[in-house]
Amino acid sequence: MTLHFRSIEEAGTERIHRLLDLTEHMAAVGRRPNPKVPALRGKTVCNLFFEDSTRTRMSFDLAAKRLSADTMTLAVSSSSVNKGESLRDTVETLDAMGVDAFVVRHQTSGVPWQVAGWTPAAVINAGDGWHAHPTQALLDAYTIRQRRGIANDFSGLKVAVVGDIRHSRVARSTTDILQLLGAKVVHVAPRTLLPPTSDVATTSNFDDVVGEVDVVYMLRMQRERMGAGLVPDGGEYSRRFALDERRASALRPDALLMHPGPMNRGVEMMVDPTELPQSTILDQVTNGIAARMAVLFELLGSGGIEE
Amino acid sequence: MQQHNMLLAGGTVIDETGERRADVRVREGIIIEISSDLSAGDDELVDIAGCIVAPGFVDLHTPLRETAMPQAETIETGSRAAALGGYTAVVAMPNTDPTQDCVEVVEFVSKRGREVGLCDVRPSGSITIGRAGAQLTPFADLAAVGVHLFTDDGSGVQDEGVMRRALEYAGELGVVLAQHCEVASLTKGAVMHEGECCSHLGLPSWPALAEELMVHRDIELSRLTGSPVHLLHLSTARSVELVRAAKADGLRVTAEATPHHISLNDERLTSFDTRFKVNPPLRTTADIEEVKKGLLDGTIDAIATDHAPHPPVAKDRPLDEAPPGMLGLETALGVARSHLDCSWQHLLGAMSWRPAKIAGIDDQHGRPIAVGEPANLAVIDPDSQWEVDPSALASRSRNTPFIGVGLTARVRHTVYEGRIVVRDGKATA
Incomplete structure (x- = not known):
């Protein structure tokens, strides 16, 4: 074999x-x-x-x-x-x-x-x-391990994955690897962007979790989804699920901000993450x-x- | 082909009237004598000790492809596959190219079926021109050339107004409309059943609701119009429940289920093997159990194959591009027998006389095995244990989902119009 x-x-x-x-x-x-x-x-x-x-x-x-x-x-x-x-x-x-x-x-x-x-x-x-997208998951888990200075035991780590979970291979694989290593994952999305069924915890209120978690993992929101009736419009999506200044300032100082790239600035990312010390985006690359x-x-x- | 004069000796006769040990003498296409311990005399002695003699099977749901995809199947290869499966009649689905929506195309299919002569090929007609869901086909003209079942199979008639008019118009002609129940707006791009498995695999999904909404709609349209409706390839637990309630209300609703929907669940797609992509999709184990119950209690009248040949070049594609469908004719009996815990008579009813009545061909098929009746018969070895060998299939395609699966019961001989078209599991022509 x-x-x-x-x-x-x-x-x-x-x-x-x-x-x-x-x-x-x-x-x-x-x-x-x-x-x-x-x-x-x-x-x-x-x-x-x-x-x-x-x-x-x-x-x-x-x-x-x-x-x-x-x-x-x-x-x-x-x-x-x-x-x-x-x-x-x-x-x-x-x-x-x-x-x-x-x-x-x-x-x-x-x-x-x-x-x-x-x-x-x-x-x-x-x-x-x-x-x-298992190599993305591997690099994500490695980035967390490196930045947190921990080994392969992620128990106690809380991660919010935010955005279009339903259509995201990154969300599936990265959730799988984080759970496998013992982390707790919550998916943050409206019902229309979640898979039909899921055994992962979910919420549609980003503000409830943004200041709580150890890792905020932002997903890319593809512009073509906006026109497909899954969310009313891009503006409302950004207001509910983007990382804006208010949410960025709520991030814990020791939290990590991750994104698989390429970012959709002005859609899910309303701030410049390179200015945030929490950002791991270039480390991921x-x-x-x-x-x-x-x-x-x-x-x-x-x-x-x-x- | 010559008619055979034969004595089917040593078997057990099972038909709608019951079960008995008897030898059956066939001459010139007709059953002329039934009794125990007949002697063959000048007739060919066919020893069928231990076997069942039943009326030949009737498939309500056979896409034959010839005009659309001859590389996938022709009327000849499809008829041979049917005969090997014990079928003496098949209703040919109208999703051909051109569509079976006019007298010329329907007559071509009938004529080609007669020339091949391996089973009775009965073309269905489409409900709407080009199966486009808008303009009705000439039901009366098509009925005059023998069409009894009308369907846009491959898709459902989406527009309620069109379906209502179709039922009203069909009612006075004595024909039956059959529906592929799928609300298209809920199944765009769908590859598999919507549930845990699709969520995990990240595949676009086909919710059970898309079938059940149309089942419900058509039951209510049948109630309104008084016209009969036949529901094709039911696949969900709730669909069965809706049909059960409709029958309890005395409505003229009939239904069918396929062998694959009583034997394979959606988890088969975790292999990403396109042979398991089919429409409607494979459902959950809970759905399978309810569809089986429906077949056992008669809510679902018939087993129908939806035999859908596709060549490897079509199936060796990504799941979203690969066409839906799987072969079924040659394996239907074995799969049904292996998965349904019921009497032989009940099972054979679902494969022969009940579909014959729905198809309106019960003057020739699904008949009692009695003196004077046409010799359209299936001889079954009930104890045969076998595995599907894809290279031995008569179909031009190889997309069976049952490779390597152990099956019980197999068709040994098929007699069509008094001729042995299958002998010892091999087609004679």
Whole structure:
């Protein structure tokens, strides 16, 4: 059985702990004058991106290069894929070129599982539909661990995830990893932006939790949702669920303010987070490379990191 | 194909009138003698010791595809799949291209069915032109060429006013309108049942309510107009309850359920395998239990397959792009027998004589097994334990959800118009 990294749930507690420790190691490698190691020399990583995502793609690309893997990238918006060729044809064609790992991003849930059925290579989920984004979850958990100076036990930590939970793979995966590590999560959203059912605590009153929690995790609110009748309008959404100055000043001094990026300034973010000491947003970007190096190394590495 | 003169010897006859040990002699398409211990004489002796002889099955819900997607199925491959499943008649769904909304298309399907000659292909007509939900099709002209069941299957008639007029107009003609119950505004982009599983998988969802609202609406429209309505592929607990109440009120409401809706739940989609995408979607275990109860107590009259062939090139796509539907004809009996705890007579009624009456073809199908009756028969091995081998399916597609699933009971022979069209589980033509 090939090992994949497709969801937090599938990976399980033991692997997540190991990957967090490995991420720390990779972050240390990244701080060296020469951050490149030969660990994956001769391995080929194929980035298969059916949805625009410059940041995640570049982060994976750099992570693979830091490990000395060869990379290739197929970035296509799904609409431009030749309708005569099935997804399976595409994967089988690339597989025939000799790929050790596919990094898959797709706007539909489940595609990384389908891809794994068509290739013997390892599959890394770089975001599927509204379902999962496990490397984002890993970098988020690592960022909390690093900033709080704690190990892999998050018990006692309270986290509010705010915004469009229903359509967010980040919300699902990050909630999964935080709960797995023992944190308490609350989802903050109107009913229309929550999944049909949920066993996570929920509230639609951001003000009730903003000054209470250890972490405020803001989600990106996509502008196209505004027109879909899920919320009355952007102004009302911002008044109820954005981080504005009043709420920013209510944040606890030791709290963390997180966002997966890219931010929608003027929608969910009404303040400049770079001016807030609580913000971890750029740390998340930096740590993303280490987390992805950890996953690639776990799946493809055989010897040590340094050789 | 030649008619066979044969003696089906050693089996147990089960039909609407009861169950008895008897040999059945068929000559020139007609049952001419029934008695115990007949001798074959010049007729071919077909030894069916241990088997059940039943009237051939009738499927109320068979998309045959020929004009729309011949790479998925043709009338020939679909008829062969039907015969292998024990069916001697299928109602061909109108969601073809062009739509079965006019006499020419309907006659083409009937004619092609007769040429193939493996089962009785009875085209349905659409309720509205092009299944667009607006203008009624010529019900009377279509009824004159043999159409009895009208449906826009694939989608429901959304407009209440259109459906009311359709029922009023159909009532005086003696035809039956059948509804695919789905309020489209509640199912936009939906891939699976709305509940815990879809929340977890992040897939757009199809709430049970979208079916139940239309079931309720059409029951009330039947009450208003006095016209019969047949509810296709019911999938939710509340739908069954609504139909049960309608029947208690004496309304002319009939209903069907598919083998997959009594055997597979929505958790199958956690594999993200597109074979489990179907419309209406697989529901919860609680829904499955209620649909089964409905079949057992007669609230749901018939088992219908909604046999929906799709080639791999269509199913090897992301879940939102992959078309809904799964194969059903060749596995229906085995799945139904394996999941319904009832007498053989009750089960066969749901597969043969009850759907034959709904389809208005009970002069030829689902008949008692008696002297003078047409020889449309299914011979069943009730104890056969088997697994589906997708490469052995007659259908042009392979999208069965039952690969590797152990099933009980299998069709051994199918006799259509006095000809053995399936012998020992293999099509003869």
